[in-house]
Amino acid sequence: MTQSVTLDALDRRLIHALQIDGRASFSGIATVLGAPERTVARRYHRLRSALVARVVGLVDSRRIGMLDWFVRIDCAPDAVEALTAALAQRDDTSWIAPLAGGTRLTCMVRTPAAGPAAGSDGGRPLFDHLLRTPGIRDVEASCVLRPVAGVGGWAGRTSALDASEQAALVGPVPESPDGPEVLAEASGWGEAEARLAGELALDGRADVAQLATVTGWSASTVRRRVAWLRAAGVLHFEVDVSPSHFGFPVEALLWLEVAPAQLGEVTEALSRHAAVAFAAVTTGRASVFAMVQCRDTGALYDYLAGELAALPGIGRVETALVQRRAKRAGPLLLPAVGERARRFPPRSTAHRVGHMS
Template sequence: MVDSVTLDGLDRRLIHALQVDGRASFSRIAGVLGASERTLARRYHRLRSALAVRVVGLVDSPRIGMLDWFVRIDCAPDAVDPLTAALARRDDTSWIAPLAGGTRLTCMVRTPVTGTEGGRALFGHLLRTPGVRDVEAGCLLRPVAGVGGWAGRTSALDATERAALLGPEEEPRGQEPQGRAERPPEGPPGAFGWGEAEARLAGELARDGRADVARLAAVTGWSASTVRRRLAGLRAAGVLHFEVDVDPSCLGYPVEALLWLEVAPAALDGVTRALSRHTAVAFAAVTTGRASVFAMVQCRNAGALYDYLTGELGALPGIGRMETALVLRRAKRAGPLLLPGPVDRSERRP
């Protein structure tokens, strides 16, 4: 559980800057924000130590031959906490949340592509777990909103400041999305040279997206120049990107709701394009299963959630049925679990 953290204006500007480019040096960010490099570094490390904010490196699953699944698990009340803890310790899970009501939890699971073992082993294990009554999994077909930044954490900088951060530096910048995210063409894993060293690189960046080159070189066995070259190549190919993992309650949005929408096929494109423009939507994706669209929504309070459901969302044609659930707490977010405590405060060039 994250301790209460209050973010001021400079914290919010720093978070937005890191969303524009999670590996930009603090000296570069300082030049744009008009604050000292030391102040920004101190603020980021304070927030990361409190588990309120951190930069994580994320891999696009299809580009490395993997699939992502949104999984809903119905279980006995006394099984929720042990199962949540067990899932959180796994390397192939993220976004784990017990839901309000006490008998369901959700998570994202990464598995090999269908045709190999797929998710059969994990899903079968879940069904055999004492206390688990039902498991429902929908495969993520395409993210349609929230990739590269949710409006709740990307509204502190103006266009000029964003452009300054996107200027040339040692490593290529991640593209600041506006509305629906455009994906680079997909290719087979071999097209990007994905192997064990790349997997170790991604694992370290998932723990700390700002890990310095020396640490990444030690993890991969590469030289520093190779690390920089492979990072640039994987980012340019859309295989690797960086997100700011931030507790929404710190930004004033403590109410998180999950939505499952049944959308008519002819309306699917229009609905997803609209969701990509809704400021309440932190993430949305088209999935398999009864509900063709899954979304995570962040609101300031229950009344704001009601207004969104009956207003912006309710105005969209083609939605036949909607299911909502409130998140009780997030046991795990985008990156691996971290324990509170000191972090590496050295600010060598990431």
């Protein structure tokens, strides 16, 4: 549970700056914000220590031969908390949330892509294992085909800097070496890359020396590799912070049934809606899934009856309110004694799902 922290104007400007470039130096950020470097660094470490905000490194699943799934799990009321806790410890889960009502929870799951080349059937063993877990009544998994909104940051946390300040934080756009669709086909995604990604997921601002120790590379190799992965679109950085700290405590999940002919128009519109924190085209009964952030339930109604209702081709909308987020984009961090305990929580392993009850 995060501590009670109120974000002031400088906090919000810092979060916006980090969303633009999560690994920008504090000195560079301080210059843009017009604040002392020591103050900027202290503010970030305060927010991170309080588990309010942190920079996380995220990998594009498609470019390393993986798939993302949005999973809905229906279970007995007395199994929700244990299942939530077990899933939160796994490296392959994110965005875990019990839903209001007490018998359902949702999460994102990453699995190897299906097919002989991947040596996998797309994660079916995990889903089958969930179905065999006592207390779970049903599992519905929809594969994410394409993210269409919220990539690069929810608008609610990217409105504190003006255009000139944002431009000052955006460095030259590096060219992708070969622009591979799948990284593994170009230069390999091995154990060292996976360790690098895992460390950056825990701490997107981990220093080069720390990353060199984890990967076994030299400092110069770490710098080149991180730059290459970012240029190729494999690795990007996000600020992991709850919208409730910006005054948007109500989170709703939407499943939209959209006519294929209007799919492009609907997704393009969703990408411009300020309330939409994330949206993606998926497989399943509903072709579009969206996360929406609102100030209260009245604002949610206004969005559903206004902007969303005005879009063509939506045949059916299912909504659910999130009770709480047990895990967001990055690995679970728990308050503990000592900074090292915060930064390096116990590594999760795939077998832990077997302990669910």
